[in-house]
Amino acid sequence: MQTELSSPHDHSGSSSRVMMLQVMAALLPATLVAVWLFGWLALLQLGFAITACVVIEWGVLRLTGRDGSAALDGSAALTGLFLALVLPAAAPWWVALIGALAAITLGKQLYGGLGYNPFNPALAARVILLVSFPLQMTTWLIPLPLPGGIDLAHFSNAWTIFTGGVAATGQPFDAITAATPLGRLKTALHGGATVPEALAAAHYSLVDALLGREGGSMGETSALALLLGGLYLLRVRVISWQIPTSYLASVALLAAIAHAIDPDRFAPAPFHIAAGGLMLCAFFMATDPVTSPVAPRAQIVFGIGCGVLTWVIRTFGGYPEGAMFSVMLMNCLVPLLDRHLRPPVYGRGAGSLR
């Protein structure tokens, strides 16, 4: 098709590839925190997951007779980066490999490739892994910041953990693992403790949670680093404010109200905001352009939906973390939201809610 015949004859110069690069740049703080906390292990996971995703994408494209160079459009590498960041640092290499396979084939190419997947591929992969390998996916290393942390600073030790599962220090594996704050809270509440008791017993500190010195996936532990990246994305206008704002606000609001009603049973808002994958989901997963609504009002409803579901799953569900599931649940509603919350068309009255 001769497309050049039509106006406009100029372009802003933006491109999908640059946008992917911008998202990767936004993940840089969280990535650096992961390296700070988990040392060589983090670098190994990152390198492995990214390479695996790009190679698998290239393979799938070639097998289906398409142009393999699209594997370099940045989207596969970004999926790899996301994947590494949602894995526990201790996940063995084959878990990462299966994750990469799941992300690219089941999460993306099965639906027709870039732009057609209903879920963020890395998120889909994480859910698949969580269901298939619950043990490996919930073995959280105690993050011990460099320098002076555990021997993971040494490449050989990291390699052993990454491949084998027992630290070369000779310590039993259990000694260097810990549950996430959300997990500890859930267990304690089940055991009959109140929220303040549970948090005190776990030596919970908000500062640690903000900095990331807590158990969790490599990239989701530091709320501050993720916030930094999220603000950058807002600044360069890769994402718009609607989703992260409505998402975080609704979680905070629900948590605050519940906490005010019964502080013994419901954790306070700052705990919820800093804990688990909320920041990662609010700024990176829920805003994934491909899988989120495009219409501004639909984005707000989408964000509120994510927030309500996250809080409900965390508080009443059987699984301690709810951010990821809620985003995927809301992803299913995207076509509906975009269809019914269209922007008002010029000259056709305020509401085009039809």
Next chain:
Amino acid sequence: MHSWQRMGVRLLGGLLPLARPWVHPEMHEDAAAAPIESAPLPPLFVVPVRQHIGESAEPVVDVGARVLRDEPIARPQGYVSAALHAPTSGTVVKIEEHAIVHPSGIGMRSIFIEADGEDRSTGGWEGWPDWPERDPAELRERIRACGIVGLGGALFPTFVKLARDPRHPIETLILNGVECEPWLACDHRLMVEEAERIVAGMAILRHVVGAARCVVAIEENKPDAAEAMERASIAGGLHDVAVRLLPVRYPQGSERQLIETITGRQVPAGRLPLHVGVLCVNVATSAAVADAVLQGRPLTERVVTLGGEAMPQPANLRVRIGTPIDFLLRRQGLLDLEGIEIIQGGPMMGERVLYPEAPVTKGSNAILAMARRPVEPESPCIRCGHCLQVCPAGLMPNELAAHCRNDRFEQAEAFHLFDCIECGACSYVCPAHIPLVHYFRYGKGQVAAIRRARAFADASRRRSEAREERLRREQEERAARRRSRRPAAGAGVEERKQ
């Protein structure tokens, strides 16, 4: 800027102001400092018979006729149509198809005038310095006779807009001095240099439609134009004219968007500005109205910006209608057209000039020479939503384009494909380089074709139904006649039998 530099700027990002939802194309205004000059006369003029929205005009001169400047050479046909006048004195040498600027590359019937070099005029009509005493209808008729159309690019015959409708009185007259596209400077220069003409036209227009208030809309990057307009308004005795400075954004100059910015009201879909009490006129049109009424001079020339990154000398030229574009390019020192793109209008909404020998018409506000951009391959839509954030019509371009591309025209229409003003903002920002406007044009073209086909089918169905109806009626009439001839035999008898 090199692509890697651009990429660097994007990655750093902090330099970009947080400003959506509007497009801010880089506003090159190289021609803004170039005073208006008169272009030389070419040896041969080509005047296409349609330079306006509506019906083509009908030539009133024959081949071989000698004409003087300002002499009518084609008269309007129908209500929405505009007269054409000879741009110079000379001889009509032929009337046949010639290339014009049109996306399809089609030609148009044109009147060719060989200039005699003397450039003698008929002198036009009698000037009316006493216009305030005249009836608006009379002024409107003069504007019509002078062939004035919207020079901002809309090309709508001006007198049609000036019709007074008692149900919709015009409250606000907006003079559009907004040039929201990069490179354009013709209106800017006109405001700076000939504000008096524009203001004179404004006074006349206001008198014709009876507007209570006048607003001049200018972008804030043209303070000199605003100052000139303000000064001229006061000098012209129009003390209540409001000069409004508007932020530089795109597409601000588009009539409906401008009306919303100035009055806060949207023109309802399918209606006209007059339905919200507004008349919007481009500043160059206003100047042409002044010439028509005060001096009796028809529209035979306009100011054209010659610009673009590949134009050796940017300029603003007063050009006679019918001057071949390549003649002007040569004057600006642009001889080699290899590897560049000639565009009529701005880069956002302009048309590519496929044949440089095509003439300047009433709608040619700019001729740009742009470096040919490499064609970026279209990649999949990543649903970033940027297109929708910049769309002034409130559409969802990504979805509309998908419907058009997959020939789902009914859905496209249901989602207001025809509300798209083809401003190009969506294509401009799309990171996937999807030629959205291209798909919309395709969709609109197909829908129009389908409608035509349907109308044709309906008409022929109605014709055949009418024919059958007529045949049946004729048969019945024949039968009735037969019966009425028979009654002598037994009508009365049958009646009695019942």
